[in-house]
Amino acid sequence: MTMHSARDLPKRTSLKTSARGGYKLRERVFVGACLAAVMLPVLMLSSLLVRMVIDGLPRLSWDFLVSFPSRKAELAGILPAAVGTLYLIVLTALIALPLGVGAAVYLEEYGKKSRLALLIEVNIANLAGVPSVIYGLLGLGLFVRTLGLGRSLIAGAATLALLVLPIVVVASREALRTVSMSTREACLALGATRWQTIRQVVLPEALPGILTGSILALSRAMGETAPLVVVGALSYVTFLPDGIDAPFGALPIQIFNWVSRPQKEFLVNAAAGIIVLLGMMLILNATAIVVRDRMQAKRSHRT
């Protein structure tokens, strides 16, 4: 133990705010810079939204929602495109979720550290970085041509499913990783098999996380335009798809088509179409949040 003499004691310094000198100003500048970084994108986004609402809202009516496209801007509606997008998203989810969750279960629960798992992991990481137009070309080559699905809903959905698959896999793996070893061991110690443990205990616990990640990925796919253009979505559809092999339209394609017309009235239609697309996305995301919160609430406060 060392001895302290009076001269070793620290000097007493003032506790007044003014004694802090430059620190306070610097802190304020830093907070201001951070705030600006937050506000800039928010402002840009809200200016876009405000502009769309001002331009498009007057055009948004029941007729607009349930009408088919027309050469006359005031008669044109969004129905086939909206229905096409809805079908696309449902089909994409049906394809991407089982594949993505299955791949995640293999990578997390079975194939850990195996060479195959490593290969798949590298592949998935790379796939996530591929531009969406390339997925469109892949879809055109693989689904439309080679598998002979034609320019159909199912070909479009399969292409979008490829696009979201890496995100679904990564989100599902993250969710599976949050399930504790202790829960798994409890199940195995009861005499459950690996698969039963995954099916009955691990997946239910990971489900909210899997759903949240997947629905966010799906809502991104909803707005994708490039791959659908390449796969051959139609921009002027006068009928509703009558099966998964039917030709189809989609909201982003319809919006793109309207924007590129010379007449000013079609721009108004495009703005209204954007409101519809954003509305559908909001509903999808809200569903994701509600589902997740309800599942979690059921867990912690069920009485």
Added chain:
Amino acid sequence: MIVPENPMSNAPKYVIRALRAWFGTHEVLHGIDIDIRAKGVTAIIGPSGCGKSTFVRCLNRMHELVSAARAEGRVELDGENVYESDVDPVLLRRRVGMVFQKPNPFPTMSIRDNVLAGKYLTHTHRREEAERVVESALRQAALWDDVKDRLSAAGTSLSGGQQQRLCIARALAVEPDVLLMDEPCSALDPIATARIEDLIHELKERYTIVVVTHNMQQAARISDQTAFFLQGDLVEAGPTNTIFTKPKDSRTEDYITGKFG
């Protein structure tokens, strides 16, 4: 009615010979020989890292679930070596229940479903029996009176001690012969610990119980037999009374008198 005398009644539940276990290349058990009596409580004591948890995890083959972990030797349960290549560890674990250090009820399930989880998983669930199974398991775990009015509440909504008793009920519902408990009270407060100890005392009439504990007073209170492990070796095993009053090995004496550990 004449009940035929079971010739096996005095036979040990487990006969363990030359049991060695590894994590990767690190050997954590260096050849353990021990018999574990049927019924009654066997306490496994020893300082941290002595291999006591690994030892009990070899009794239901949970040890090998950790990657790169392996074990060899003979672990006979009722005369059958559980490390024989044709033994299915899944079926073994249905006869040997386990309770862990940290209470781990299934977070997605209600109290009721937690108790029935093993029945669902082993496909022995019968709907008409469910209520009886739930009540009997919860009564055996001394939890019934606490939870009978809220069986559909989440298992994780209970207190730590109640959660641990729920885990015991969950293990008992599949009607095992053996109950392994890996430091079941180390995450609990003294009152909850006392309730678990009372419970162990009641359960030993029906089950063979092996309890790992780092708490020597607890071992002295609850066990009939005690085994002292040190650095992967079994130093001494015998009746708890003898181990605590007249240990043969000086290391046992040093440990129980608090000279180390």
